[in-house]
Amino acid sequence: MSKEAIIQAAYDSIIECDEEKAMKALDDAKEQGISFVELLSEGFSAGIRELGERFAFGEVFLPELMACTEVMQKAVAIIEEEMEKSGQQTKKKGVMVIGTVEGDIHDIGKGIVASMVKTNGIEVHDLGREVPARVFVEKAEEYGADFIGSSALLTTTMTVQKEIEEILKKEGLKGKYKTMVGGAPVTQRWADKIGADAFCEDATEAVKTIQKWLKEMGREEGM
Amino acid sequence: MKKYFTRMGDGSAVYMTEEEIRKDIEAGIANAVRGAKVDPLTDDEIEHLYNIITAPDSVVSVENHRRVVQTSDSSSNKLGRHSGIAIDQPTQTVIYERCLGCDSMDMGLNDYNFKAVKSCAENEAVIVKNALTYSAMPLLYGGMPNLGFYTKPDGPVDNWAELLPAGKLDEARAAQEEAVEYAVHDMVFVADTMYKVGVDGINLDTCGASGDADWLAALKACEIIRNKYPDMGVEMGMAGEFVLGMHGKLEYDGVRLAGLYPHQQVKLAEKAGATIFGAVVNTNSNMSFAWNLARTCTFIKACMEVAEIPVHVNVGMGVGAIPMSEYMPADVVSRTDKALIEICNIDGL
Amino acid sequence: MGGMHTAGDLVLRMQLAKGMKIDEAKKYVADKLGITVEELCDPIVMSEIREELGLGLQLPKSKDAIAMEAKINIAKVLGIKINSVEVFKSRANL
Numbered sequence: 182m183s184k185e186a187i188i189q190a191a192y193d194s195i196i197e198c199d200e201e202k203a204m205k206a207l208d209d210a211k212e213q214g215i216s217f218v219e220l221l222s223e224g225f226s227a228g229i230r231e232l233g234e235r236f237a238f239g240e241v242f243l244p245e246l247m248a249c250t251e252v253m254q255k256a257v258a259i260i261e262e263e264m265e266k267s268g269q270q271t272k273k274k275g276v277m278v279i280g281t282v283e284g285d286i287h288d289i290g291k292g293i294v295a296s297m298v299k300t301n302g303i304e305v306h307d308l309g310r311e312v313p314a315r316v317f318v319e320k321a322e323e324y325g326a327d328f329i330g331s332s333a334l335l336t337t338t339m340t341v342q343k344e345i346e347e348i349l350k351k352e353g354l355k356g357k358y359k360t361m362v363g364g365a366p367v368t369q370r371w372a373d374k375i376g377a378d379a380f381c382e383d384a385t386e387a388v389k390t391i392q393k394w395l396k397e398m399g400r401e402e403g404m
Numbered sequence: 405m406k407k408y409f410t411r412m413g414d415g416s417a418v419y420m421t422e423e424e425i426r427k428d429i430e431a432g433i434a435n436a437v438r439g440a441k442v443d444p445l446t447d448d449e450i451e452h453l454y455n456i457i458t459a460p461d462s463v464v465s466v467e468n469h470r471r472v473v474q475t476s477d478s479s480s481n482k483l484g485r486h487s488g489i490a491i492d493q494p495t496q497t498v499i500y501e502r503c504l505g506c507d508s509m510d511m512g513l514n515d516y517n518f519k520a521v522k523s524c525a526e527n528e529a530v531i532v533k534n535a536l537t538y539s540a541m542p543l544l545y546g547g548m549p550n551l552g553f554y555t556k557p558d559g560p561v562d563n564w565a566e567l568l569p570a571g572k573l574d575e576a577r578a579a580q581e582e583a584v585e586y587a588v589h590d591m592v593f594v595a596d597t598m599y600k601v602g603v604d605g606i607n608l609d610t611c612g613a614s615g616d617a618d619w620l621a622a623l624k625a626c627e628i629i630r631n632k633y634p635d636m637g638v639e640m641g642m643a644g645e646f647v648l649g650m651h652g653k654l655e656y657d658g659v660r661l662a663g664l665y666p667h668q669q670v671k672l673a674e675k676a677g678a679t680i681f682g683a684v685v686n687t688n689s690n691m692s693f694a695w696n697l698a699r700t701c702t703f704i705k706a707c708m709e710v711a712e713i714p715v716h717v718n719v720g721m722g723v724g725a726i727p728m729s730e731y732m733p734a735d736v737v738s739r740t741d742k743a744l745i746e747i748c749n750i751d752g753l
Numbered sequence: 754m755g756g757m758h759t760a761g762d763l764v765l766r767m768q769l770a771k772g773m774k775i776d777e778a779k780k781y782v783a784d785k786l787g788i789t790v791e792e793l794c795d796p797i798v799m800s801e802i803r804e805e806l807g808l809g810l811q812l813p814k815s816k817d818a819i820a821m822e823a824k825i826n827i828a829k830v831l832g833i834k835i836n837s838v839e840v841f842k843s844r845a846n847l
Contacts, residue, residue, distance in 0.1 A: 215490075219727075220482040226423070232509035238439040238667070239439065239646030239647065239648070239649070239663040240647070240663060241649075242616075242648075242650070242651075242663065243506055243648065243650050243652065243663045244568060244573045244576065244577065244649070244651065244652045245567060245649075245652060247568045247569060247571065247573065248571075248573060250570050269441075286552065286553075286558065287552065288565045288566075289552070289565050289614070289615070292565050292566070292568065292569050294441075295569060296569050300408065301514060309571070312679065336730060341651070365722065365728075366430070366721075366722065366728060367728075368415075368689040368728050368729075369414055369689065369690060370689075371414075372418055380690075382688060382689065382690055391576035398677020415831055456765040467793070468794045469754070469779075469790050469791045469793075469794065470837060471754045471763040471794050472754060472775055473754045473761050473764050473778075474754065474756075474761070474765075474773070475765070475767060477773050498820075500756075501756060501757050501762070501809075502757060502810075502811050502812070502813075503811075504754045504756075505755045505756040505757065505759075505761070506759035506761075507754050507755070507756045507762050507764070507765040507824075508756075508762065508769075511843050536821075536842070537820060537821050538820050538836075540757065540762065540808070540809035540819065540820055540821075540822055540823035540827065541756055541762035541765075542762060542765050542766055542808075543837075544769075550795075565782065586821040596785075599835070599836065600839065600840070601840060602836040602837030602838070602839065602840035603836065603837070604769055604835065604836060604837065605769050634797075635770070635799055635835055635836060637768075637772075639769075662828035664767040670820070674795060679768070679769055679770075679771075679772045680768060680772075711774075712772075712774060713772045713774075714772065714773065714774055716777075750775075751760050751766070751768065751774050751775040751778075752768065752775065
């Protein structure tokens with residue numbers, strides 16, 4: 182089987198949510214000596230990006246997306262294992278804490294972002310909902326995070342995102358973490374006003390933003 | 405090169421050239437066509453849209469005979485809740501009617517959820533009755549199905565937003581199906597209570613906000629309410645341009661709900677007996693007003709072509725091409741209204 | 754459409770009660786009032802008609818029908834049932 186066909190199979194296995202196909206693509210890649218890094222980025226990750234795009238247009242639904250991200254995570258776990266055996270760099274590229282802010286219980290969007298980001302080699306700690314500003318910072322410190330993501334679905338709860346920035350500044354931690362904000366009433370204007378590093382309209386944009394940051398940090402291939 | 409004043413989706417003022425505006429119009433249309441698989445706007449409609457966007461006046465309008473009616477959401481307590489003016493709701497409805505020229509108003513709790521109303525429905529009914537006695541315009545009673553509020557710890561059902569990422573798909577679906585029944589009960593209970601005091605209609609707002617199960621609850625409730633009270637109107641307002649598939653397999657009248665766009669949503673609303681359909685298109689705050697308005701018009705035009713009941717397009721904070729801001733500039737609001745009326749031939753706002 | 758300043762509330766009643774699309778609802782109301790569709794949005798014309806028929810006014814005088822009084826007249830003129838009017842009549846034993 183050609184390299185292109187194997188990479189295509191990896192891509193298809195995510196789109197079709199086919200674990201068996203994913204495992205076969207991995208076996209074929211190993212047999213043919215195809216780089217797992219390439220298989221991951223051109224195959225599996227490309228599939229997840231396409232799925233994200235289709236989800237944004239309502240062509241793919243959340244349970245399907247979650248099932249496909251599970252296939253992705255299984256594939257990634259095997260790739261990580263193989264790369265460790267061969268002495269290559271581990272897959273973890275960064276750490277993120279994410280949560281819905283205090284006073285807000287809406288967590289659908291935040292959950293989707295967490296799942297999508299996880300499939301991109303980021304260790305994600307989902308803090309849940311109604312998370313006080315102080316806890317975002319404390320947990321970021323505890324987990325050695327690189328990124329802090331906060332979601333607010335109400336104009337009345339958005340202010341917690343500002344509090345997070347204020348705490349970071351006050352404790353001299355601004356710059357240690359990259360902050361991203363999201364949620365229905367949140368805009369770029371708001372992000373600029375409070376000093377957040379990024380505003381992300383949806384999960385796809387959150388992933389793109391993190392990938393951009395990883396590139397800036399020189400961590401595309403891992404930590 | 406001449407630049408035109410316009411705005412971004414977050415309300416920021418920008419100046420754009422003709423080329424930039426036209427490019428954004430094309431891109432907005434293409435985005436809508438890609439998603440909903442509907443026809444694009446015609447060349448004449450695009451030109452008309454461009455002229456509306458670039459009109460020199462701050463506020464634009466339509467010919468007198470093209471004016472349309474208005475319904476609303478989020479309750480009549482806006483003077484009290486948003487402007488901080490301490491006036492009771494019945495008095496606010498009279499202000500809306502006589503001073504502000506509203507065609508109707510929807511009353512509701514500050515916590516605009518049917519689940520919250522259930523426990524104080526009787527008290528709410530007295531307030532509604534007072535308002536009905538003091539005012540002459542149509543009054544609806546509104547709320548959101550808001551299925552998420554039925555999940556633990558706020559409700560009895562397991563939280564599918566936690567079950568899904570954990571890979572528990574069957575459990576997540578079962579939880580949503582369970583929540584539907586609770587929500588239907590509450591919406592019908594509130595409708596029963598308000599009907600008894602004479603309300604003109606029920607407004608089921610942001611249907612589908614928690615996904616396809618949320619909309620299914622609203623459809624089922626609408627059907628029951630309309631069967632019980634054929635002389636009371638039901639307005640069904642949506643939450644977005646497509647129905648989020650949190651469950652993915654739910655159907656109404658044999659049609660899968662997830663992924664449906666306004667031109668498809670309205671047909672099911674009609675099947676459920678809704679008398680007014682509130683189409684919604686979310687604003688992308690990163691894109692320009694031109695992009696957002698072109699996209700909105702493309703979706704709504706397709707919806708209007710098939711709708712047999714009146715369609716009131718939601719035009720407000722973050723929807724209908726309006727910026728995501730509590731302070732909505734009249735320049736973009738009036739342009740959206742004009743475009744929707746003249747290009748899409750809507751029945752109301 | 755201007756609500757009580759013109760005829761917006763009346764047109765909306767037809768949408769809510771009978772599911773009429775906007776043009777149909779406007780024509781229905783205009784026919785019932787004996788005016789043109791264009792005149793429906795004219796506050797000069799409509800204030801006179803509303804005063805004459807007791808349909809409620811933006812700036813009511815003491816002699817003018819308001820609130821429930823106006824709604825009873827609206828129901829008659831438009832030939833529709835208004836729920837709050839029916840409840841009022843029933844509770845007042847009329």
